[in-house]
Amino acid sequence: MPSTLVIDAHPDSGSLCAALAERYATGARSAGAQVELLALRDLDFDLDLRRGLRAEQPLEPDLLRAQASLVSADHVVVVAPVWWGSVPAVLKGFLDRTLERGWAYRYRDNGLPQGLLAGRSARVVMTTDSPGWWLRGLMGDSAVRQLRRSTLRFCGLKPVRATRIGPVHGSTAEQRESWLEQLADLGRTDARRAPRADKLTPVVRVPAPDLAA
Known part of the structure; x- marks a missing residue:
């Protein structure tokens, strides 16, 4: 049974992102996936990396549990707004x-960097108030590139697919329901093609040097 971790990264539980994450999870479960929905707003942790990478900063219990969830997942989904x-x-x-x-x-x-979470696939779902031509053409799709290339791929996850939802501002109830149905369909589709658990690369912590940026 494939295992999917859905990360709801919106601070508001009443947001469209929260509803999209829920609907994706529902779709994935209907296709047989074991799904964990992780709402970051519910976690208790310090947002700041206080000394950069120059010193160890012990993880809070909620972050240790999040690491365990990432390790056990075949497929990781991040749902967030572009701000x-x-x-x-x-x-x-x-x-x-x-x-x-x-x-x-x-x-x-x-x-050269080596991603240690290899063997897992991912999807980034981004909501936006701006039209797609503006984000991709004029703004360089910065938020999607940050998550897709500079974070998830950097850590070894691939493929990392991207879904853009919007413009949200001024959208109708019918349009929002259409987006929710789209996410349910994506959940079902991704669950059917998630990597097999026995193909995942084991995550092993390796010693880090003392100094970093």
């Missing part, structure tokens, strides 16, 4: 703290 061309602070803080060097990635002796 100022980036992501909400709660998601950025979660990624900074949870995707530890030596656990989610490391640097080889030749200086």
